[in-house]
Amino acid sequence: MVDIPKTDSTAPFRLMDLPNELIRAICFDDGLEGKDLKSLRLVNKHISDFASDSFAEFYLESFTVVMTRSSIQAFIDISRHPRFSRYVHTVNISPVYAFSEGLAALVRNLTPVLMQTDQKKEKCEPGPKEVCFYTNRYFAEKRLSDRDAEWMLGAAFAVLAKRDQHLGLAFDVGESNPVGAKAYLYHRYSNEFGNDDRIWALSWKETIHTTIQAIHQQGCDINGLSIIGVQLGSYRWKSTLCPDEIEAELATVCRQLESITINFDFGDIKATLFCARRILSAATNLKHINLGAVSDDFHSLTKYQVLDCIPSPSIESVSLLAFAINQLDLMRFLAKHQAAIRAITLRNCRLQGSWESLVVWVRDHLPKLDHLEMDGVWDRLDDGPGYVQGGPLIKIVPGEDMKARINEMLKDGRQK
Known part of the structure; x- marks a missing residue:
């Protein structure tokens, strides 16, 4: 048994x-x-x-470095880690700074009640911890010179360059997942002061200058670039995105890029689009474009030659957010890249023309297109005031029959 x-x-x-x-x-x-x-x-x-x-x-995979010694040192430590460094895909260098006027504004609003426990007040106000953490950040940034910041960033990018890693580079005010900054990033986005331009300053020119110099000197490969300022927008902090002093270095970095995202919702769009043009015109291997900016000028992309200046012959996807754009200008650009275009996304755009005629043209002229998304596209058929929301939500994804789905949507639209 x-x-x-x-x-x-x-x-x-x-x-x-x-x-x-x-x-x-x-x-x-x-x-x-x-x-x-x-x-x-x-x-x-x-x-x-x-x-x-x-x-x-x-x-x-994606983290933020703020311009302080401890945060950049954390970036260096990550880049040197024998196991963790290979997981780094995107590094965001924050252009946000604390400044003396911001500290004064916080002190003027100081209350003895901590913000995160203040459930009864209708208007949240900063507590002692907010002031303490902001002060820590202010002095930490002041103690780091531009020269030291460039040297330290170079030390991190040098290691990643030796590992032959292709990185995404971002300049984003969002500061998601910050490293080495525990002592001075106290719930920045949990309150109304987190996005207040009285409290936080923007330094696009200096931050981009320092970072691009460091990357160029170390020969680090960058295949994606994002410049995003939608969360801390204000006329107060106008700044040139692309300093003239590093035009050659910027061009060298841009020639590596396969994707570019530039997204702003504030200020004079002229300066932003001019900088976008400088970046795009140097991106000879570009495949993916994502642009967003609030503008009432239908011809802004053409006027500043933002799309026409692109030398890359193989644009595969284009995404426009919150743009006013002329239909003929858009079709002219798409026609230049019709052999490669696979994806088009238009969100919250004001279209001078007709969404229906645009979709018909797309159906008949873009044979490789397998992704089409139009959400919140407003028609304007003439120079008169006002818009009509002519287009329904359109989302056609890879695997679906593009022509059949477009015909179906056109039929449904005409029956209404």
């Missing part, structure tokens, strides 16, 4: 008892949050080996 081993049904479950494949699958489960991954790394060395990769993918 064969003895059957007894099992204790009350024995506690142990993660260690699972096969390695299941442990890895658990660590990479989409339902895990950052705090869960941190906890898993502390279980033991075996579990930590699996959780560390998921942890790095979660936290280090």
Whole structure:
């Protein structure tokens, strides 16, 4: 008679008892949050080996560096890490600064009640912690010179360049996932002061100048560039995005780019589009364009030769957000790249022309198109005032029959 081993049904479950494949699958489960991954790394060395990769993918794929010594040092440490550095895909260098007038504005609004626990006040006001963290950031930024910032950034990019990693570079006021800045980034976006231009200053020119110089000197490969200022928009902080002093260095970096995103919702659009033109005209290998800016000038893209200046022959996708644009100008650009265009996205755009005739033209002239999205496109048929929302929500994704779906939408639109 064969003895059957007894099992204790009350024995506690142990993660260690699972096969390695299941442990890895658990660590990479989409339902895990950052705090869960941190906890898993502390279980033991075996579990930590699996959780560390998921942890790095979660936290280090994209992060923000602010212009302080501790934050840039954290960037250097990440770039030198033998295991974690390979997970770095996008580095955001924040153009946001604390300044003396902002500190004075915070002090004037100081109350003894902490903002995050103040549930009764209709208007949130900064508490002592806000002032403390802001002050820490102000002095941390003051202690770092432009020369030291460039040298330290260069040290980080130099290591990544040796690893032959293609990176995305961003200048974004959002400051998501900041590194090395725990002491002075206290809930910046959890209150009304987080986006207040009385509190925060923008320094596009200096930040871009310092970063591009560091990248150029180290020969780091950059395949994507994003410049985003929509969350802290104001006429107060007008600044040139592309300094003349680094035109050659900027051109060298831009020649590597495959994708460019420039998105602003404030100020004089002329300066923004002029800088966009300088960047786009140097991007000889560009494939993907994403532009967003609030403008009432239908011919702004043509007037400043933003799209016409692009030397790349193989634009695969174009996305426009919150633009006023002339239909003929847009079709002229798309026609130049009809052999390569695969995706078009228009969101919250004001169109001088007709969404229906634009869609018909797209159907008949862009044979490789497999993604078309039009959301909130407003028609303007003449020079008279006002708009009509002529276009429905259109979303055609790869795998669908483009011509059949467009014909179906046109038929539905005419029946209404």
